[in-house]
Amino acid sequence: MTDDFYREAIVTEARHPQNYGPLGGTNITQSQVNPSCGDSVEVYVKLDKEKKKILDIGWEGNGCVVSMASMSFLSARVKGMSLAEINQLGPDDLKQMLGIEEITPSREKCMMVGLIAIQKAVKNK
Amino acid sequence: MITMLGSQMLKSQFPILSRRVNDKPLIYLDNAATSQKPQEVIEAISNYYSQHNSNVHRGAHQLSDESTNIFEESRHTIAKFFVADPEELIIARNTTEAINGVAYGWADNHLKEGDVIVTSFMEHHANFVVWQEVAKRTGAKLEFIGVDEQGRLKLDELEDKLKNLPVRLVALVHVSNATGTVNPIKKISKLIASHQKETPIRFLLDGAQSAPHMKIDFHQLDVDFYAFSGHKMLAPMGVGGLLVKKELLESGEMRPWLFGGGMIFSVLPEETEFNPDLAERFIAGTPDVASVVGLAAACEYLRKLDMRKVEQHDRELVFYTLEKLTQIPEIKIIGPTKPKAGQLLDRLGSVAFLYQAVHAHDVSQILDSQGVAVRSGHHCTMPLHNYFGWPATTRASFSVYTSKSDIDALIKGLEKIKQVFKS
Numbered sequence: 001m002t003d004d005f006y007r008e009a010i011v012t013e014a015r016h017p018q019n020y021g022p023l024g025g026t027n028i029t030q031s032q033v034n035p036s037c038g039d040s041v042e043v044y045v046k047l048d049k050e051k052k053k054i055l056d057i058g059w060e061g062n063g064c065v066v067s068m069a070s071m072s073f074l075s076a077r078v079k080g081m082s083l084a085e086i087n088q089l090g091p092d093d094l095k096q097m098l099g100i101e102e103i104t105p106s107r108e109k110c111m112m113v114g115l116i117a118i119q120k121a122v123k124n125k
Numbered sequence: 126m127i128t129m130l131g132s133q134m135l136k137s138q139f140p141i142l143s144r145r146v147n148d149k150p151l152i153y154l155d156n157a158a159t160s161q162k163p164q165e166v167i168e169a170i171s172n173y174y175s176q177h178n179s180n181v182h183r184g185a186h187q188l189s190d191e192s193t194n195i196f197e198e199s200r201h202t203i204a205k206f207f208v209a210d211p212e213e214l215i216i217a218r219n220t221t222e223a224i225n226g227v228a229y230g231w232a233d234n235h236l237k238e239g240d241v242i243v244t245s246f247m248e249h250h251a252n253f254v255v256w257q258e259v260a261k262r263t264g265a266k267l268e269f270i271g272v273d274e275q276g277r278l279k280l281d282e283l284e285d286k287l288k289n290l291p292v293r294l295v296a297l298v299h300v301s302n303a304t305g306t307v308n309p310i311k312k313i314s315k316l317i318a319s320h321q322k323e324t325p326i327r328f329l330l331d332g333a334q335s336a337p338h339m340k341i342d343f344h345q346l347d348v349d350f351y352a353f354s355g356h357k358m359l360a361p362m363g364v365g366g367l368l369v370k371k372e373l374l375e376s377g378e379m380r381p382w383l384f385g386g387g388m389i390f391s392v393l394p395e396e397t398e399f400n401p402d403l404a405e406r407f408i409a410g411t412p413d414v415a416s417v418v419g420l421a422a423a424c425e426y427l428r429k430l431d432m433r434k435v436e437q438h439d440r441e442l443v444f445y446t447l448e449k450l451t452q453i454p455e456i457k458i459i460g461p462t463k464p465k466a467g468q469l470l471d472r473l474g475s476v477a478f479l480y481q482a483v484h485a486h487d488v489s490q491i492l493d494s495q496g497v498a499v500r501s502g503h504h505c506t507m508p509l510h511n512y513f514g515w516p517a518t519t520r521a522s523f524s525v526y527t528s529k530s531d532i533d534a535l536i537k538g539l540e541k542i543k544q545v546f547k548s
Binding site: 038039040062063066110 | 485486487490494501503507510516517545546
């Protein structure tokens with residue numbers, strides 16, 4: 001299973017992440033950490049006028065391959081999504097984005113750090 | 126090498142070390158988190174339950190007498206291992222509970238607003254958060270000693286605080302679980318002694334990582350409190366102890382912090398008199414006798430190995446690991462690497478490091494895929510990691526059964542990281 005995480009696609013995604021960096025003109029910034037291993041992310045979210053949809057997103061972070069790749073895939077996925085849809089996302093969606101079938105409880109926390117940040121962000125809109 | 130223990134032979138006495146992980150032989154280098162248990166310890170526990178189990182100090186029947194005797198003998202064995210008097214040993218679940226015992230049984234009764242507790246940025250959360258809470262409850266102020274680039278305590282900061290502040294407690298780690306630093310306890314004791322005032326300054330030592338790796342002589346150490354965990358020194362989980370200087374127990378300065386059965390002498394509706402027996406005063410409720418028996422068996426096992434040889438063995442492993450890791454350019458070792466002039470390197474038990482641009486969690490998982498178990502994260506030392514700006518570190522830690530070939534497996538395992546992160 002370990003080798004699944006360290007497939008080239010995931011490592012490359014983590015090393016060359018999408019939507020990385022701060023974003024100007026955003027509505028919300030939200031940070032989130034995974035205290036068990038020190039992963040941290042900060043997300044910058046731009047909403048539409050009605051505050052129903054994510055128009056754009058940027059993020060910065062520090063962490064393991066799983067947390068960074070997961071955040072990167074997720075940042076691409078949530079653009080244009082409604083807040084209701086974002087709240088529906090869960091671990092299974094992230095596993096699908098990463099292309100893995102199983103994950104250990106400790107790595108699940110890494111995988112979830114980005115999603116928790118985004119969901120918190122839209123809740124505090 | 127002659128100074129090392131026969132680790133291959135010792136390995137065969139630890140049943141778990143013969144299992145496989147991820148289809149590879151297990152290389153267990155997470156001993157600072159918990160050590161494995163030898164057959165002798167496992168059998169001592171099993172034998173207690175299959176032959177002697179009964180409550181202690183209560184019944185007048187054969188089994189209860191046997192159980193009481195075994196319990197008392199075990200307490201004596203453990204105290205002797207630490208060169209403490211049996212009544213100086215309070216059984217606790219682990220180091221964390223032992224330190225909390227000092228907070229509730231000593232600090233809460235003696236500290237008041239304006240008093241100062243000194244701890245350091247090197248501490249495990251067990252010796253940090255407890256004092257934050259005591260400060261909240263009593264109004265005492267918490268002061269911190271810094272750490273230098275080689276992972277050593279800045280003793281001039283301690284001296285400064287002792288000189289200028291109403292310090293009542295100094296609470297420090299003996300051997301750091303993150304940097305491996307062995308703190309100079311004699312020097313610190315002397316420093317404290319030379320600043321003693323009318324109201325004494327008490328000294329607590331967190332011995333979680335020193336008890337498994339070096340000979341502890343409680344009387345010679347001359348500290349007021351020494352806390353340790355059994356499970357890091359080959360004993361079962363859930364048992365450890367707090368050593369308390371006898372004068373603090375006799376004077377009543379150290380009070381029991383758990384109340385109930387066993388620890389009493391007489392109970393009246395208006396008032397309860399505590400057990401005059403210093404040891405029993407601190408045993409509220411039925412103790413975990415089997416684990417105490419297991420801890421005694423572990424102490425015996427280590428005594429037979431000879432703790433001075435255990436320390437020498439550990440030093441060899443530390444040197445070997447440092448030597449090998451410094452050859453990998455991507456690795457930055459944390460903690461002491463250079464001995465002070467004319468001294469042995471003040472480091473024991475573990476070597477933790479940062480791997481350039483690769484998160485510690487990835488390092489440990491790639492090692493795990495090759496059967497090598499190490500720890501990654503902040504090792505319950507968040508203040509230290511924040512102090513130096515380390516997001517997380519990877520730590521290899523040792524025990525009596527660790528061999529140089531285990532370190533070789535670690536080094537070989539690290540080679541795979543380069544392959545995975547080649548982009």
